[in-house]
Amino acid sequence: MNGNDSLSRQLNRVERGALVAGLLCAAVCAVAGWFDTTQFFRSYLVAYLFWIGLPLGCLVIVMIHHLAGGRWGFGVRRLLEAGTRTLLLMAVLFVPLLFGLQSLYVWARPEAVAASEMLRHKQPYLNVPFFIVRAAIYFAVWLGLAWRLDRAAADQDRAPSLDVTRRLTALGGGGLVAYGLTMSFAAFDWAMSLEPEWFSTVYGVLLMTGQVLGGFALVIIVAAALAKQKPLADAVSAQQFHDLGNFMFTFVIFWAYISFAQYLIIWAGNLPEENSWYLRRFEGGWSGVGIFLMVFHFFAPFFLLLSRDIKRRPGRLAAVAVGVLAVCVVDLFWIVKPAFDRSRFSVHWMDVVALLGIGGLWVAAFVGQLKGRSLVPVHDARVEEEFQWT
Amino acid sequence: MNLTTKPSLHGLLAEFESADSVLAAARSAYADGYRKMEAYSPFPVEGLDEAVGLHHSRLPLIVLMGGIAGGLTGFGMECFAAMYHYPINVGGRPLFSWPAFIPVTFELTVLFAAISAVLGMLALNGLPKPYHPLFNVERFVLHGHDRFFLCIEATDPKFDGEETKKFLERLLPKGVYEVEP
Structure with a gap:
């Protein structure tokens, strides 16, 4: 019991610290936003896209585990589920964006639409009421999935039941399809439509890859921090970290694959309406960010994660995961920001504060959810089958 | 004395009935200082590779x-x-x-x-290997069925026909067999 007391004290400390920092940064952002509304919404959008990626990434990983099983996931499933329960907070934090649609998106300004033939043609899809309806649908699907998964997992904690396990498997399969569709369109709506003249069908997959990668990085960091103490120390061993490290490795490669596939196709076609997106990201210092991403979003983690020693040592693996999370922010920044600052690369101080503000609130919510349940699943019908050879 | 008249051995083979007992045997052999050994099982046994000292492969x-x-x-x-x-x-x-x-x-x-x-x-x-001395032990075919084997090879510096045999017998195997080269 002593160990658990010190654990919950630590969690309380992290929760309070994150909450204070988050509220402080959010307040600074709100005040600054009063004076510079445009910059506020730009910074807020990038920060929001990063932080909503974590709970959605967690949701995907939980569903993959329910569908496919495997020893890698039981020890960290409660951490992932705590992540999915923060989706409600992210749904609330989406609301401020609705007040900035005109400032963020060209297609939301009637005079710009009237002036552009192409925007007029896209108006049946790209208009404010439909945008809001679609966002409501995405959140309904995600919150519904998170709620159903959570309720079934709570049932499982109370009593072992094969029925619940079967229900979770079916939910995982259907949920992954639903996520793929909704998140793809959410990526088109929230980020790709910033440059409405441009389109790429793989854009949604690119953002989803970032989310799942972020989810794995997050769970590695949290598991490494908690694995020093019970109860997680018994559930997560070097083998589990090895598996999670391999997943992170896979998604680093998948990110590179998708990013390069999009680039190669546009480069080979070399059509003006497609290559404008990359041309904008090759000038005024943005190309440096692109090269940074090639090196630190792919080559560096790729070669580090080849090492079995790094993957089996929680501390080292968590250090790599922190780096991966940081580079995920840079990636979103590179994808979204050039749409606004057409001339050159720059970081506004509000970009950083918005990231910390939403981040503080999210971390506080996440830790709050972690405390609510037992940290390891107790009664999964598959657990015993999976652990019999360890 | 007996050893000089016999042809030299490939090693000594101990037969076990469960994955846990071969794992424990490999661990105690490694702890006792044996390095040149090999374990054989009908399915992958987690931790067995490390127990026989295969930490790093090139x-x-x-x-x-x-x-x-x-x-x-x-x-x-x-x-x-x-x-x-x-x-x-x-x-x-x-x-x-x-x-x-x-x-x-x-x-x-x-x-x-x-x-x-x-x-x-x-x-x-070292594959493919058309001949392997282990198959001189008739019971060794059971490693593909339901038995687990641990072989301490004669090239091990600590290997000594009598001593090693006694050591293996202390691990309570189903049997210990001499493997002709």
Whole structure:
């Protein structure tokens, strides 16, 4: 019991610290936003896209585990589920964006639409009421999935039941399809439509890859921090970290694959309406960010994660995961920001504060959810089958 | 004394009935100082490779080298063909159009890495091996069925016919057999 007391004290400390920092940064952002509304919404959008990626990434990983099983996931499933329960907070934090649609998106300004033939043609899809309806649908699907998964997992904690396990498997399969569709369109709506003249069908997959990668990085960091103490120390061993490290490795490669596939196709076609997106990201210092991403979003983690020693040592693996999370922010920044600052690369101080503000609130919510349940699943019908050879 | 008249041994083979007991036996043999040993089981037993002292294999390094060699070959081949051997203007692109070289670079990286994994594995474990002394022990065929074996080989510096046999018998095996070379 002593160990658990010190654990919950630590969690309380992290929760309070994150909450204070988050509220402080959010307040600074709100005040600054009063004076510079445009910059506020730009910074807020990038920060929001990063932080909503974590709970959605967690949701995907939980569903993959329910569908496919495997020893890698039981020890960290409660951490992932705590992540999915923060989706409600992210749904609330989406609301401020609705007040900035005109400032963020060209297609939301009637005079710009009237002036552009192409925007007029896209108006049946790209208009404010439909945008809001679609966002409501995405959140309904995600919150519904998170709620159903959570309720079934709570049932499982109370009593072992094969029925619940079967229900979770079916939910995982259907949920992954639903996520793929909704998140793809959410990526088109929230980020790709910033440059409405441009389109790429793989854009949604690119953002989803970032989310799942972020989810794995997050769970590695949290598991490494908690694995020093019970109860997680018994559930997560070097083998589990090895598996999670391999997943992170896979998604680093998948990110590179998708990013390069999009680039190669546009480069080979070399059509003006497609290559404008990359041309904008090759000038005024943005190309440096692109090269940074090639090196630190792919080559560096790729070669580090080849090492079995790094993957089996929680501390080292968590250090790599922190780096991966940081580079995920840079990636979103590179994808979204050039749409606004057409001339050159720059970081506004509000970009950083918005990231910390939403981040503080999210971390506080996440830790709050972690405390609510037992940290390891107790009664999964598959657990015993999976652990019999360890 | 007896040993001098007999042909020298390949090693001593102990038979066990469960994965746990062969795992425990391998661990205590390793703790006792034996290094040249090999375990045989009908299915992969987690932790057994480490228990017999197989901590690091050189195979990952061989595969990495193969992959790097493949990547360099692919990229170099493309550069040579497109820039020097047969330069062609394609849609006004520069001769060094690296994005177009990446698919071949990737494919050759995978191909070379895969081939070096297979060849490296064969080279390191000495396969194919048409003759292996272990099959001189009749009961050894059961390692593909439901029995687990631990063989301490005679090349081990600590190996001593009588001593090692006594040691293995203390581990409570189903039986200990001498393996003719």
